[in-house]
Amino acid sequence: MKTFFKKAAIWAVGLFVFFALLTTAALFTLYHSGEGLSTDMDSLKSAIHLKLFRYNLLSTLTPDEVTRLYEGKCYRKCHGEAAMITVVLPSGGWFQVVERMRVKENVDITGNEAEAIIRHLDERYPKTKSRFTYEVRKAVHNAVWRNDMGQGDIYCDVIYVSREYLTSIGAEYLIDEYDVQHYDAFLINFTVHEGEIALSDLDKITELRTPLGVVRSTPPWRLRFQTADKHHYEGLVRFDKSNPIIADPRATWIELAIKGVGGADTRTYRWDRNLKYPDEIEKSDTGSKEVSK
Numbered sequence: 001m002k003t004f005f006k007k008a009a010i011w012a013v014g015l016f017v018f019f020a021l022l023t024t025a026a027l028f029t030l031y032h033s034g035e036g037l038s039t040d041m042d043s044l045k046s047a048i049h050l051k052l053f054r055y056n057l058l059s060t061l062t063p064d065e066v067t068r069l070y071e072g073k074c075y076r077k078c079h080g081e082a083a084m085i086t087v088v089l090p091s092g093g094w095f096q097v098v099e100r101m102r103v104k105e106n107v108d109i110t111g112n113e114a115e116a117i118i119r120h121l122d123e124r125y126p127k128t129k130s131r132f133t134y135e136v137r138k139a140v141h142n143a144v145w146r147n148d149m150g151q152g153d154i155y156c157d158v159i160y161v162s163r164e165y166l167t168s169i170g171a172e173y174l175i176d177e178y179d180v181q182h183y184d185a186f187l188i189n190f191t192v193h194e195g196e197i198a199l200s201d202l203d204k205i206t207e208l209r210t211p212l213g214v215v216r217s218t219p220p221w222r223l224r225f226q227t228a229d230k231h232h233y234e235g236l237v238r239f240d241k242s243n244p245i246i247a248d249p250r251a252t253w254i255e256l257a258i259k260g261v262g263g264a265d266t267r268t269y270r271w272d273r274n275l276k277y278p279d280e281i282e283k284s285d286t287g288s289k290e291v292s293k
Contacts, residue, residue, distance in 0.1 A: 056112050070120045073109055074101075092189075093169065094121040095141050096157055100191070130170035136278045140168040143277060146256075146269035154192045154262030158269045161185040161236070164281045183218065183238035184208065184246065186256055196230035197262075199223070205259045208239040209268075210251035215243050 046065050052058035053069075061069065098118050101107040109117065119134055130137060144160040159165065163181075166174050178185045188206070190197050202221040207214050217237045226233035241247060246254070255270040 053116070054110050054113055056110075061116060066116050066120050069113060070117050073107065073113065074117060092141055092145055092157060092159055094118050094125070095138060096145065096189075097121075100155075100157075130168060132168050132280060136280050137168050139278045140165055140281060143275045144271070146271070148264075148267050148269075151262055151264035151267060153194060154190055154197055154264075156258065156261070156267055157189040157191075158256060158258075159187040159189075160271050160275075161187055162275065164275075164277045164284075167284055168281055178236065178238070182241055184241055184254065185236060185238045187224065187234060187236055188258065189232065189234040190261065191232050192262070193231060197233065198230075199226065199233060200261060202235045202237045202258075205261065206237050207257050207259075208246065209255040209257055210245055210248075210253065212248055212251050213245040215239050215245050 046062075046068055049058055049061060049065055050069055050072075053061055053065075095118050098109070098114050098121070102109045102114055118138075122134065132140075144162055144165045145157065146160075147157045148155055161174075161178055161180060163175055166172060166178075166180070175181075186206075188202060203217045203219045206217050206221075208217070209215075216239075218240050221238075222236040224234040224236060239246060245251065252273050253270055254273065255268055258267045258269075259265070261267065
């Protein structure tokens with residue numbers, strides 16, 4: 001009997017020492033910041049929260065956790081502060097940039113994480129001052145944005161520049177500049193990540209289609225920007241709304257066609273004539289339901 005208890009005691013002590021060493025090793029691994037164990041425990045807690053948030057098992061993050069998410073997915077892996085400050089944003093702003101990285105470049109970001117990162121970028125590097133919430137701006141953007149996410153190495157984003165879109169992003173001053181009362185206007189953004197993309201005469205390669213026929217753009221198209229590395233450029237094309245092919249009520253949809261860019265025969269992007277916008281936009285002073293008038 002004494003032998004049994006002796007062996008049991010040895011096993012108990014051995015297990016205690018084993019778990020003590022295991023716990024010490026775990027704490028040593030966590031204890032890396034030099035700021036104290038509590039800081040490292042907070043770091044572990046944040047890591048757990050981020051993992052739960054990634055799979056939609058947690059609905060919100062603290063501001064510090066959002067910053068950590070952004071830095072882990074974007075800032076440290078792909079871009080530094082200089083890129084964020086000097087970037088020439090496409091017409092869709094940070095929403096468009098993050099979605100490109102997520103869908104086209106296969107950056108490992110879930111939809112939940114993408115929304116948190118976009119909010120963070122909007123607040124830290126604002127493009128415009130808007131009186132509308134992120135949710136409203138996102139809904140409007142989804143209504144007017146079309147993309148092909150790449151044909152060849154070149155991919156294209158198109159924004160239908162409605163009054164509602166310009167109002168939602170706080171760029172009402174462009175309503176008159178682009179004369180969207182009399183023209184259907186489109187911002188076309190081309191991107192290539194390797195090599196350069198040459199400027200094209202957008203008036204020659206774009207056309208607007210409806211169920212009633214085809215309309216050529218109204219010259220001249222405008223270059224909004226071209227980056228120094230010639231990886232991106234964005235231009236504005238417009239189509240006269242008074243043209244019967246556009247103005248006829250039977251034209252229930254419009255389709256922008258872009259020909260011969262990046263080896264693609266024709267890229268097409270379609271919108272219903274009556275786009276649906278959030279109530280906040282519909283009730284605003286500049287609201288107007290129809291895509292074309």
